[in-house]
Amino acid sequence: MATTPQTNTSLEAIAEILRGVESVAVCGHVSPDGDCLGSQLVVYHALENLGKNVTCLLAKSDPVEAGLRFLPGIDSMVPAAEFSGTPEAFVAVDVPTVERIGDAAAAVQAKCPITVTVDHHASDTAMSAYTYVDPDAAATTMLVWKLAELLGAQRTPEMALCAYTGLVTDTGRFQFQNTDKAAFAAAFEMVSAGADPAAVAREVFQNRSIASLELERIMLSRMRFGFGGAYVASYLTRADFEQTGAVKADAEPLINSIRAISGVRVACMLREEPEHIRGSFRAKDDTDVAAIANTMGGGGHKAAAGFTLHGPLEQAIERVDAAVAAALGVDGEADGWKAGDIRL
Structure with a gap:
């Protein structure tokens, strides 16, 4: 895996930073997909397991698409425009630019003393003080799945389900060109930790109106x-x-x-x-x-x-x-x- 020139830290360093704070807001991009929501919820569950005060934000107030509402923790998500807290750290996942975090830019990110980005979208700019972007990763959930391990959090079946959903959606059910050995290895870990591929397929891909x-x-x-x-x-x-x-x-x-x-x-x-x-x-x-x-x-x-x-x-x-x-x-x-x- 190869990080972008904008990357100025490591997942190990980000884990160390997050272990040292007590309150965190986690946000993704507008119109969140499976990788975005899955990544947010992996970080949310991991930090909650460590006793942190965590808020998962929606960049816009739009409802989450029906096929992703099964994700554990989705009901705890708060529209950024309705959030008035000032956490110690703001973590952006699966989003490369401040424009794509929608309402969270002014409402939350600008007020946080510590800002972090974990992503796999290559971009010419960085919006956070601590940035880790690996465009070789098939999904951002692969990166936050590793981050959860580095944090020392127990990787629960709920986290595994969220991570696997992000991976299977961003690889097009493992059909896109980004599907590689690392993606299958990560999927094996997630399924071993409790992710149910059939349940994800049923909810995401076999649930059309x-x-x-x-x-x-x-x-x-x-x-x-x-x-x-x-x-x-x-x-x-x-x-x-x-x-x-x-x-x-x-x-x-x-x-x-x-x-x-x-x-x-x-x-x-x-x-x-x-x-x-x-x-x-x-x-x-x-x-x-x-x-x-x-x-x-x-x-x-x-x-x-x-x-x-x-x-x-x-x-x-x-x-x-x-x-x-x-x-x-x-x-x-x-x-x-x-x-x-x-x-x-």
């Missing part, structure tokens, strides 16, 4: 290919969500359906939201979709990344097409959609 399936039907009807089939994309509008009664979490699995198509190298899903267009990329080869997302102000992992664009959906499509074409080294426009085809 009818509204989600309706969204998938709409998404597939708009699917189009480009660049000789190397690129597949689709989109959803606000009207689609209103028509189906779906929520944002219902759209999360959809990109994996089109990524699975034979011949596809890069998949993209665009989702219209009230003030912007949210986009997601997935890669099936060595194409670095984090680099593509970065050209549009986003980021993520080599195989999975996201971005936010402002303006009409038609403009977002044109910009994404151009970015993907440059990354794939092809000339011309993607096949399929024209401006008049976008069904708003």
Whole structure:
């Protein structure tokens, strides 16, 4: 594993720091996924086991997606905007920049004398006094799982379940390119400590709503290919969500359906939201979709990344097409959609 240039400490040193404080706030990024929530809760349980006063924060007041509400400790999480305490230490996990910790930036992090980051997202900047970022780690839960051991906390079945959930989601059920020997070794440890893979699969991957399936039907009807089939994309509008009664979490699995198509190298899903267009990329080869997302102000992992664009959906499509074409080294426009085809 290789840390980033922004890393200025070790997990051993972070464990020593956290053992020396009595109160801690733990926060992740806005729109938290399984790795984010799992990482927060591993740290939460580990520090609570050591007798610390720990508060787990949500970067925004949005509800946690249904498929992750089974995680032990999830009900103890507090929206950062509603938290008025001043802990000795603020620990950011699975989040690289202060903008991504949402309400916690002003409400909590800025007031804490000790700030720590443990993450696996490479970034050009560091937001904490003590920073440990390892982009080779398949999931941040792998890092906090090790941190829990270094803290001297008992790694309980509850912690193992949270850690395994983060690992299995960030590796796409161990199908993404970040799945390596270290990921399987960590999964073995977590299952040995009490994580139940079948329970996680049932809650996270086999728990879709009818509204989600309706969204998938709409998404597939708009699917189009480009660049000789190397690129597949689709989109959803606000009207689609209103028509189906779906929520944002219902759209999360959809990109994996089109990524699975034979011949596809890069998949993209665009989702219209009230003030912007949210986009997601997935890669099936060595194409670095984090680099593509970065050209549009986003980021993520080599195989999975996201971005936010402002303006009409038609403009977002044109910009994404151009970015993907440059990354794939092809000339011309993607096949399929024209401006008049976008069904708003």
